[in-house]
Amino acid sequence: MTIAQEVRILLARLGVAESAYTGGTMPSFSPVSGEKVADIVVHSADETGKAIELSQAAFREWRLVPAPKRGELVRLFGEELRALKSELGRLVSIEAGKIPSEGLGEVQEMIDICDFAVGLSRQLYGLTIATERPGHRMMETWHPLGVVGVISAFNFPVAVWSWNAALALVCGNSVVWKPSEKTPLTALACLAIFERAAKRFGDVPAGLAQVIMGDRTVGEALVDHPKVALVSATGSTRMGREVGPRLARRFARSILELGGNNAGIVCPSADLDMAVRAIAFGAMGTAGQRCTSLRRLFVHESVYDTLVPRLKKAYESVSVGSPLDTSALVGPLIDKAAYENMQKALSEAVETGGIVTGGKRVDTGHDNAYYVRPALVEMPKQDGPVTKETFAPILYVMKYDDFDEAIVDHNAVGAGLSSSIFTLNLQEAERFLSPDGSDCGIANVNIGTSGAEIGGAFGGEKETGGGRESGSDAWKAYMRRATNTVNYSSALPLAQGVSFDIE
Numbered sequence: 001m002t003i004a005q006e007v008r009i010l011l012a013r014l015g016v017a018e019s020a021y022t023g024g025t026m027p028s029f030s031p032v033s034g035e036k037v038a039d040i041v042v043h044s045a046d047e048t049g050k051a052i053e054l055s056q057a058a059f060r061e062w063r064l065v066p067a068p069k070r071g072e073l074v075r076l077f078g079e080e081l082r083a084l085k086s087e088l089g090r091l092v093s094i095e096a097g098k099i100p101s102e103g104l105g106e107v108q109e110m111i112d113i114c115d116f117a118v119g120l121s122r123q124l125y126g127l128t129i130a131t132e133r134p135g136h137r138m139m140e141t142w143h144p145l146g147v148v149g150v151i152s153a154f155n156f157p158v159a160v161w162s163w164n165a166a167l168a169l170v171c172g173n174s175v176v177w178k179p180s181e182k183t184p185l186t187a188l189a190c191l192a193i194f195e196r197a198a199k200r201f202g203d204v205p206a207g208l209a210q211v212i213m214g215d216r217t218v219g220e221a222l223v224d225h226p227k228v229a230l231v232s233a234t235g236s237t238r239m240g241r242e243v244g245p246r247l248a249r250r251f252a253r254s255i256l257e258l259g260g261n262n263a264g265i266v267c268p269s270a271d272l273d274m275a276v277r278a279i280a281f282g283a284m285g286t287a288g289q290r291c292t293s294l295r296r297l298f299v300h301e302s303v304y305d306t307l308v309p310r311l312k313k314a315y316e317s318v319s320v321g322s323p324l325d326t327s328a329l330v331g332p333l334i335d336k337a338a339y340e341n342m343q344k345a346l347s348e349a350v351e352t353g354g355i356v357t358g359g360k361r362v363d364t365g366h367d368n369a370y371y372v373r374p375a376l377v378e379m380p381k382q383d384g385p386v387t388k389e390t391f392a393p394i395l396y397v398m399k400y401d402d403f404d405e406a407i408v409d410h411n412a413v414g415a416g417l418s419s420s421i422f423t424l425n426l427q428e429a430e431r432f433l434s435p436d437g438s439d440c441g442i443a444n445v446n447i448g449t450s451g452a453e454i455g456g457a458f459g460g461e462k463e464t465g466g467g468r469e470s471g472s473d474a475w476k477a478y479m480r481r482a483t484n485t486v487n488y489s490s491a492l493p494l495a496q497g498v499s500f501d502i503e
């Protein structure tokens with residue numbers, strides 16, 4: 001069976017109408033073999049506008065449904081996901097090239113955020129606040145925001161939407177999703193699964209959750225539409241630089257989840273067995289195509305000659321191959337451009353004094369699929385390509401002798417997403433987590449930079465965009481806060497002692 005044939009079977013099982021992925025103008029490829037698997041029907045500007053209008057109408061109804069009842073819809077969605085986990089996970093592997101446990105893990109992440117959102121639907125609380133005026137009560141209430149636009153990247157084709165959608169829906173919003181043009185099929189599948197849940201729920205307003213298909217021009221239409229209250233955009237920093245100002249121009253809200261250039265520090269006391277495993281998964285897992293992938297490693301000079309040869313061995317022996325029919329741990333890059341970017345970065349690294357292990361293309365018999373052996377590059381210092389994100393499995397390794405300088409170098413890049421330290425020294429660990437430690441949104445001790453759980457707020461600082469999604473109090477970004485003061489007295493005292501007595 002070809003991959004295209006398997007895709008059709010999976011989409012039928014997942015309930016996706018054939019008309020959405022045949023005869024359209026946007027070809028969809030599997031990075032596993034490079035073959036074309038579908039022709040997606042895209043949305044015109046006019047259709048995008050209509051989808052947003054419909055979403056706005058759905059929002060007006062949905063915001064009046066009590067939040068715990070809204071949670072029931074998300075609970076049903078979680079149930080449907082559980083039932084179709086293997087099919088959707090397999091489609092993620094086909095479309096994004098993830099190994100099976102990661103494809104399934106992404107769906108598990110969707111299920112987890114649904115569980116979280118169901119609980120949250122009974123926890124959308126505000127504060128009551130002491131007031132200086134007698135006979136008054138001050139409190140805050142949280143209200144739904146409106147149409148929430150979601151723009152997502154190829155590398156988390158289903159989980160990122162669900163992080164946003166599950167929270168947005170329990171918060172009383174409607175959702176319009178522009179998935180990556182590289183992973184449209186999994187988006188169609190998610191919507192079909194959501195529609196199963198909506199059918200079971202019963203009274204869901206038409207257009208509560210929708211997908212609009214196309215390239216960045218469709219994303220731009222979503223960003224510029226005056227009826228979209230919030231856009232949560234996940235992708236490159238380049239994309240964020242375009243989307244952020246456009247949203248700011250019309251005072252719309254944004255959650256920006258952009259590129260990372262994540263680093264780890266291995267200290268003299270580190271448990272090296274643990275560090276090797278965490279570094280291997282962080283840097284080579286998902287073929288280096290996670291926003292949280294480990295890209296820079298600072299190793300203390302006292303352990304460098306023990307750790308780096310062990311890492312090189314892992315790089316030379318890790319299995320690279322098809323995520324569909326081998327037990328390989330490293331699947332393909334998403335496309336040719338990703339491969340070329342990787343080779344360009346490696347050439348620049350060599351020009352800057354780097355010594356490369358790995359990095360070559362692995363022949364799998366598919367001319368249009370791009371498998372590579374992950375690259376470990378020993379660098380004399382943090383320079384050249386090391387300071388920017390290359391979305392491929394390249395780990396730059398540098399030696400340090402002074403901990404303070406390692407932290408300065410750690411923070412001396414544009415992105416600020418994820419970071420970790422490997423140490424058994426309490427002072428180093430706490431310093432790393434302190435105000436003059438890591439400047440990232442995620443800072444870990446003795447675990448790698450990737451593989452976050454949904455319970456924590458996810459996101460990063462600086463050129464990563466500052467957005468937060470998923471757990472903790474990230475829900476607040478999907479609601480508007482109103483401060484209410486109620487006067488239950490028969491006087492009208494003004495705050496700050498102001499008097500304004502009219503006759």
Ligand code: NAD
Nearest residue numbers: 153154179180216219220235236239242257258259260291
């Ligand atoms: P990308 O920026 O090329 O595309 C992401 C999405 O943005 C796509 O849907 C694309 O169509 C859309 N888009 C691009 N330009 C746009 C514009 N001007 N207006 C509106 N929409 C636009 O990113 P990619 O190659 O799909 O994904 C890889 C990047 O995403 C990496 O930089 C990675 O670090 C980042 N990423 C970040 C996170 C995070 O949470 N911080 C998560 C996943 C991926």
